[in-house]
Amino acid sequence: MVPVFFGVTLVAFGFIRVLPGDPVEVLAGERGVSPERHAELLAQLGFDKPLWQQYFSYIGDIFQGDLGTSLITNRPVVEEFFELFPATAELGLCAILFALIIGIPAGIIAAIKRGTWIDQGIMSISLTGYSMPIFWWGLLLIMLFSNTLNLTPVSGRLSFLFDVPPVTGFMLIDTLLSDEKGSFLNALHHLVLPSIVLGTIPLAVIARQTRSAMLEVLSEDYVRTARAKGLSTYRVVAIHALRNAMITVVTVIGLQVSLLLAGAILTETIFGWPGIGKWIIFSVFSRDYFAVQGGLLLIATSIMIVNLIVDLLYGFINPRILHQKSKS
Amino acid sequence: MALLEIVNLTVDFATATGSLRAVDGINLTINEGEIVAIVGESGSGKSVGMLALMGLLPWTSTVTADRISFDGQDLLNMTEKQRRKIIGKDISMIFQEPMTSLNPCFTVGYQITEVLCQHFGGKRKSYNKKAIELLNQVGIPAAESRLNSFPHQLSGGMCQRVMIAMMIACKPKLLIADEPTTALDVTIQAQILELLIELQQSHGMALVLITHDMAVVAETAERVIVLYAGQQVEQRKVKELFDNPKHPYSEALLNALPERAQDKLLNAIPGVVPGQMDRPKGCLFSPRCNYAQELCSEEKAPLKDGILCHFPLDLSKSRKPKAINVETG
Ligand SMILES: Nc1ncnc2c1ncn2[C@@H]1O[C@H](COP(=O)(O)OP(=O)(O)OP(=O)(O)O)[C@@H](O)[C@H]1O
Ligand SMILES: [Mg+2]
Numbered sequence: 001m002v003p004v005f006f007g008v009t010l011v012a013f014g015f016i017r018v019l020p021g022d023p024v025e026v027l028a029g030e031r032g033v034s035p036e037r038h039a040e041l042l043a044q045l046g047f048d049k050p051l052w053q054q055y056f057s058y059i060g061d062i063f064q065g066d067l068g069t070s071l072i073t074n075r076p077v078v079e080e081f082f083e084l085f086p087a088t089a090e091l092g093l094c095a096i097l098f099a100l101i102i103g104i105p106a107g108i109i110a111a112i113k114r115g116t117w118i119d120q121g122i123m124s125i126s127l128t129g130y131s132m133p134i135f136w137w138g139l140l141l142i143m144l145f146s147n148t149l150n151l152t153p154v155s156g157r158l159s160f161l162f163d164v165p166p167v168t169g170f171m172l173i174d175t176l177l178s179d180e181k182g183s184f185l186n187a188l189h190h191l192v193l194p195s196i197v198l199g200t201i202p203l204a205v206i207a208r209q210t211r212s213a214m215l216e217v218l219s220e221d222y223v224r225t226a227r228a229k230g231l232s233t234y235r236v237v238a239i240h241a242l243r244n245a246m247i248t249v250v251t252v253i254g255l256q257v258s259l260l261l262a263g264a265i266l267t268e269t270i271f272g273w274p275g276i277g278k279w280i281i282f283s284v285f286s287r288d289y290f291a292v293q294g295g296l297l298l299i300a301t302s303i304m305i306v307n308l309i310v311d312l313l314y315g316f317i318n319p320r321i322l323h324q325k326s327k328s
Numbered sequence: 329m330a331l332l333e334i335v336n337l338t339v340d341f342a343t344a345t346g347s348l349r350a351v352d353g354i355n356l357t358i359n360e361g362e363i364v365a366i367v368g369e370s371g372s373g374k375s376v377g378m379l380a381l382m383g384l385l386p387w388t389s390t391v392t393a394d395r396i397s398f399d400g401q402d403l404l405n406m407t408e409k410q411r412r413k414i415i416g417k418d419i420s421m422i423f424q425e426p427m428t429s430l431n432p433c434f435t436v437g438y439q440i441t442e443v444l445c446q447h448f449g450g451k452r453k454s455y456n457k458k459a460i461e462l463l464n465q466v467g468i469p470a471a472e473s474r475l476n477s478f479p480h481q482l483s484g485g486m487c488q489r490v491m492i493a494m495m496i497a498c499k500p501k502l503l504i505a506d507e508p509t510t511a512l513d514v515t516i517q518a519q520i521l522e523l524l525i526e527l528q529q530s531h532g533m534a535l536v537l538i539t540h541d542m543a544v545v546a547e548t549a550e551r552v553i554v555l556y557a558g559q560q561v562e563q564r565k566v567k568e569l570f571d572n573p574k575h576p577y578s579e580a581l582l583n584a585l586p587e588r589a590q591d592k593l594l595n596a597i598p599g600v601v602p603g604q605m606d607r608p609k610g611c612l613f614s615p616r617c618n619y620a621q622e623l624c625s626e627e628k629a630p631l632k633d634g635i636l637c638h639f640p641l642d643l644s645k646s647r648k649p650k651a652i653n654v655e656t657g
Contacts, residue, residue: 221425222429222432224429225494228382229415229416229420229446229495230416230417230446231416231442232412233408235446243433244433318432318433320478320480
């Protein structure tokens, strides 16, 4: 945990400073700024000090619970983060849900029908999905569903016609809590395309992983026992085999979470989704050192928390782990 | 009428290197309440033959037979669904590896009550008492608390007892035990065998005991079937076979028994069971046979009175098989 923490802070700190330019230049924009004034402003912000000093003050602040203040909006980074986080979490959850709902059954069917054209079909589609660049895929879907078919909105989380007060930050919940009629469906409508785009790669990975885990599990002795009991194929596959296959699949889902956040940056940019990904990109482009430093650390922390949850879930479906833990 | 009748059962596997015949024309008749042993070295097709009967072979296998009938029903021309009503209820099977044969994700109670639900319907919970009763029957102490145990919390012997409890839950007419004790240590082996025999008698069920241990056969079974490389080489009453083995392979198996060793050394059978590639042209056992003659390696052995051999032995006539051995070998 500790090495991970220092690794993340170092990367967050170093990455933004490696990029050419600095916040003052960006703020000044095309008008430019005189070299004297430039140096003065940098000194005001503390960016004239040696790097190691800047790093230690960054770390020192973190230990005091201070992740800095955005240079652009002048608001605490933590505050901005938690304001935007629900939007990303909502998108990520819907994407994973989409990936699971389609990926697991697809993997199971491919495993049961192994070697047939159904299996080959599912696996080639999944390989295509896996190698699809998110940006291109997103634009393709927008062109088809929004521009040509006019089925889905192009960007944002909710139409401007609705006025929904933020309670949880999760639009699907907030719209249900508000008394704006039709706002829930509208929010759902906005979620569809981004979730599909963000969920495509996890979907492909989950389908492949489910297939290979199922293939392995289906040849286990206990599956033969289940069949020897005269159970229906459904029970053998969906109860006896799947439960065991899920143990490996859950680990993979855990690994997908960090990739999902990387994908969220692109997806949010394409769909104008006001979440962490778009915010981080914006902060990087405006060389908002503090927002990037603090934001990346918070993102890393949330990934770790999600992985922890996945670990707990893992113990929950794998009785062997559960009992080891309760003993020690 | 016989409980189970299998005529000319053959199993082929499709493998990467071509087709592999794992079982080659087995005939088997089992009467109600009878104990029949199937013996043979590793790889002789004992498990595959019985798994074929249960319909449990993987999809790469092709099973053919002239007839498989159980209790008056034709198992061969039955749909999967019809067969599932019999499997686990009237015919059940316990396996070689108790530790991996139970599902690690479900409790012992779940796995036992599940089979009862499947065949008798109703709620799983309503069978808890029955499950405790079954666990008591198979000699598991503190049965009630064991219901909530997971398989990894049990020893191999305990797992095998749970398997047995699960497989006798529906009072089968035929129980197939595929080397039920091979994976267990010696003291437990005897206990499990004893338990099986005891259950066989109290339930009046027929028992097929697969083993490669001739000593076990002598202690338990009434009849014995000797398999070699997928072929049934001899089928006799146990006592007759032990007194007077007709097939050289049966004799070799008997001679491999420690108490029969004539010299200080064990009489292990030289060589191994032929595989897919090195199947001999004539009698499959001929390369390893002490009595093999020219004909044996050229022509397939004929089946006479349940014995698959060109030159069946007859110890009642000549008490000195070793003499022949010297002449021909
Ligand atoms: N799924 C399979 N695919 C291909 N070949 C198989 C398969 N299962 C078994 N075989 C082959 O069938 C033959 C018979 O195997 P089987 O398991 O019946 O032997 P066995 O007599 O039970 O031996 P053991 O004493 O080791 O259990 C072996 O040569 C084995 O390699
Ligand atoms: Mg076997």
